[in-house]
Amino acid sequence: MSDxxxxxxxxxxxxxxxxxxxxxxxxxxxxxxxxxLEEIREVPERKGDRFIRLLKPQLxxxxxxxxxxxxxxxxxxxxxxxxxxxxxxxxxxxxxEWSFRGFDHRMVSELVLEDFMEQQDHLDRIDPDIDDLVxxxxxxxxxxxxxxxxxxxx
Amino acid sequence: MSSDKxxxxxxxxxxYERAFQEIVRLYSQRLYWHIRKMVLLHDDADDIxxxxxxxxxxxxxxxxxxxxxxxxxxxxxxxxxxxxLKKSRSVKQLPLEDRLNADPPLFNGxxxxxxxxxxxxxxxxxxxxxFNMRYFDEIRYEDMSRILxxxxxxxxxxxxxxxxKVQESLKELLL
Numbered sequence: 225m226s227d228x229x230x231x232x233x234x235x236x237x238x239x240x241x242x243x244x245x246x247x248x249x250x251x252x253x254x255x256x257x258x259x260x261l262e263e264i265r266e267v268p269e270r271k272g273d274r275f276i277r278l279l280k281p282q283l284x285x286x287x288x289x290x291x292x293x294x295x296x297x298x299x300x301x302x303x304x305x306x307x308x309x310x311x312x313x314x315x316x317x318x319x320x321e322w323s324f325r326g327f328d329h330r331m332v333s334e335l336v337l338e339d340f341m342e343q344q345d346h347l348d349r350i351d352p353d354i355d356d357l358v359x360x361x362x363x364x365x366x367x368x369x370x371x372x373x374x375x376x377x378x
Numbered sequence: 379m380s381s382d383k384x385x386x387x388x389x390x391x392x393x394y395e396r397a398f399q400e401i402v403r404l405y406s407q408r409l410y411w412h413i414r415k416m417v418l419l420h421d422d423a424d425d426i427x428x429x430x431x432x433x434x435x436x437x438x439x440x441x442x443x444x445x446x447x448x449x450x451x452x453x454x455x456x457x458x459x460x461x462x463l464k465k466s467r468s469v470k471q472l473p474l475e476d477r478l479n480a481d482p483p484l485f486n487g488x489x490x491x492x493x494x495x496x497x498x499x500x501x502x503x504x505x506x507x508x509f510n511m512r513y514f515d516e517i518r519y520e521d522m523s524r525i526l527x528x529x530x531x532x533x534x535x536x537x538x539x540x541x542x543k544v545q546e547s548l549k550e551l552l553l
Contacts, residue, residue: 229548230541235494236514239487240414246424250406254431255399 386443398435405448406431408515409455415510416459416503418495420484426462430455445524452525456507463503490552497547501540508533509540 229235360366388397409430414423433454441450487495498506507526511517512533519530526533 230513230545232490235491237491238411238514239485239491239495240411240418240420241484241486242410242420243484246420247407247410250410250427251403254402254406254435 382443382447385447389438389441389443394438398438401434401438401447401451402431405451408448409451412452412511412515413455413459415514416506417462418485418499422462426455426458430458433458446521449521449524453527456525459507460503490548493548493551494544496551497544500547501543505536505540505543508536509544512537513541 361368385397385400388394388400406427410423410427413426413430414420417423417426430451434451437454441447485492498509501509504526508522511522511525512519517525519533522528522533523530528536
């Protein structure tokens with residue numbers, strides 16, 4: 225095959241055929257039915273279609289916002305969970321580090337618990353009001369010796 | 379034979395039916411062959427031609443007559459063809475090459491013509507359009523530029539590229 229194959233005039237001939245009378249049929253189809261042509265052009269738009277067409281941009285915008293909000297919420301949730309997991313891991317690694325240094329894990333737990341109880345005691349301690357104390361001591365029948373003994377016993 | 383001026387005058391006076399019937403008489407065959415060379419099968423070409431004529435009829439009152447009517451019609455047909463080819467790809471229909479073999483009564487080309495059609499089928503759709511319009515229909519690059527909305531330089535480059543590919547494919551197919 226030479227490089228000039230495309231210059232062969234035979235190749236430019238049309239190899240396709242159409243069914244007999246096809247073009248006459250097309251002509252008849254589009255020229256006889258004048259009324260149908262008018263009907264084709266005047267197909268009214270349905271109310272529902274118009275409503276959807278008008279609202280489509282707004283709906284798309286709303287959907288885009290919803291998707292963005294969803295992505296943002298998911299990101300915040302995932303990051304929050306990760307932070308919590310990191311804190312728990314840090315606490316566990318602290319306990320394991322103490323255990324590694326030879327401390328019994330029960331002892332470590334007791335120390336932590338004791339520290340916690342001390343904090344609670346500190347929170348529960350109430351500073352007495354001086355006026356209340358004076359009233360109490362002026363109460364008839366109050367014996368300072370008994371008070372001292374009772375306080376020491378406690 | 380009616381010219382664009384006569385068609386324009388009919389449309390201006392509101393005689394759209396008369397103008398459109400003349401358009402169908404003048405251009406339906408050219409449009410059909412333009413479409414058929416792209417999609418190969420008669421049934422597909424017929425569907426696309428009907429859609430093209432329908433769009434031409436509904437769009438005729440809005441046509442501004444700044445370009446030739448045949449340029450406008452070719453543009454509609456070309457867009458319809460490209461849409462069809464895109465859809466055909468998406469629904470994974472049979473390759474056109476196989477479909478050509480399944481439609482022998484409406485294809486009576488000899489071996490070399492069949493090889494040429496197969497070679498053209500190997501081109502991407504837009505390059506195939508350019509090749510067909512230039513090689514078979516001998517449309518001027520300036521007119522093609524108006525139809526396809528591409529620069530003349532780009533069309534020339536595209537055609538020469540396509541012709542070289544077809545030449546290569548023909549060599550391979552006719553060995």
